[in-house]
Amino acid sequence: MAVLTSDAIVLRTWPVHEADLIVSFFTRDYGKLRGVAKAALKSRKRFGGALEPMTVARAWFAEKPKQDLVRLDQLEILSSPMARQVDAVRLGVLSFYAEVLDEALPEHDPQETVFRLAVSVLEQTTSEQPWMPLTYFTLWMTRLMGLLPDLAHCTVCGEALRAEEVFHNAHADGLFCAVHRHSNDTLLAPDSWQSALRMLKAPVGSFAGEDWPRRRAQDLRRFSQHVLERHLERKLRSAETLARLAG
Numbered sequence: 001m002a003v004l005t006s007d008a009i010v011l012r013t014w015p016v017h018e019a020d021l022i023v024s025f026f027t028r029d030y031g032k033l034r035g036v037a038k039a040a041l042k043s044r045k046r047f048g049g050a051l052e053p054m055t056v057a058r059a060w061f062a063e064k065p066k067q068d069l070v071r072l073d074q075l076e077i078l079s080s081p082m083a084r085q086v087d088a089v090r091l092g093v094l095s096f097y098a099e100v101l102d103e104a105l106p107e108h109d110p111q112e113t114v115f116r117l118a119v120s121v122l123e124q125t126t127s128e129q130p131w132m133p134l135t136y137f138t139l140w141m142t143r144l145m146g147l148l149p150d151l152a153h154c155t156v157c158g159e160a161l162r163a164e165e166v167f168h169n170a171h172a173d174g175l176f177c178a179v180h181r182h183s184n185d186t187l188l189a190p191d192s193w194q195s196a197l198r199m200l201k202a203p204v205g206s207f208a209g210e211d212w213p214r215r216r217a218q219d220l221r222r223f224s225q226h227v228l229e230r231h232l233e234r235k236l237r238s239a240e241t242l243a244r245l246a247g
Contacts, residue, residue, distance in 0.1 A: 003073065006030055008059040009118055010075070011102040013051050015041070023051065023072055024102050025059060026118070031109040032102070035061050035072035050075035052082055053098040054122060068107075079119075085127045092245050093130045096238040097121065100141055103232050114144050120204050131221075132212035134242075136204045138224040139196055147227050149174040151196055156180035163190035170226045192220040 006027040014022040021040040026032045040047050050057045056079040062071045081094050101118060105111060117140050124133040142148040149155055155174025165178040167185035176185060195217050199207070225239050 003060055003062050004030065005058065005060050007078065007115075008057055008075070009101070009115070010051055010053055010055045010057065011098045012053060013037075013040075021051065022069065025072070026101055026105060026115065027059060027110075028112060028115045029110060031111060032105045032107050033061070033070050034068065034107070035070035037072040037075075040072075046074045048075075048077065049080060049082060050077045052080065054081045054094045054118075055079070056119060056122065079122065081122070081125075087127045089242070089245050090125060090127045090130050092238060092242040093125055093134045094122075096134065096236065096242060097125075097137060099236055099238045100138075100228060103234075103236075104141065104145060104228065111144070114141070117141070117144065124204050124208055129208070129212060131214050131216065132207050132210065133204055135195070135212075135217045135221050135224075136199050136207065138221050138228070139199055142224045142227045143200065145228075145231065147231050148224075151175060151193070151200070154180055161193070163193060166190075166193045168223045168226075170222075171230075173227070173230070186219065188223060189217075189219055192217045196220055 006029040008025045008027040011024040011026055016022050016036070019039045019041040021037045022034060023037050024032065024034050037047060040051060055077060057075040057077050059072065060074040062073065064071060097118060105114065117137065121133040121137040139148070153160055154177035156176060157180055159177055161175060161177055166188040167176045167178070167181040168188055169182055169185045172182065175188070176182070225236065229235055
């Protein structure tokens, strides 16, 4: 049984037996996997603090014939979310990343672009600036999953959208102009719409110097979240937690 290795992001863990853990982890080369980490709760040498969600690590594992779970032998930390200050909001944002990746990605399907997205937003997610990378991640995940509508044109008529006339609906796909909006549609703020257009053309680091309070692009995050939830056919629990924390 050959041992494979790849950079990986830890998503979730579940206890099983006395000291074992089942670990969901997203690898750069093999996609999302689930594996059994034997004696993980006792072995600091093989796993240490690498089992925290959204830890980037080098993983060693072996695939078992005709079994869904791999054998996870070791994790070596490359980047830990615990290396920076952790408050409730930042922890909530990290939990959101982990939940979306764990729920949205199919198993054994390499997604190099998604992996690079996750690593890049993790680098930018600090206690001082959690909202910008969260906005960037949520928007880009909808795009990489093929769920993001054309942001520049009305879904119904195809006409170019204009700031202050961009509408969305939690229960319908697409963006709508003032003529074809539904009665219960919500306006997407001009700054939010323009930020989305910019974010689809630039790396997350290019927004790091901007002032990004919680309320900025809040409606854009909500729009992207609703798109993801319609695809997943379930509510994202971490999004509900973040909403409570934000007040």
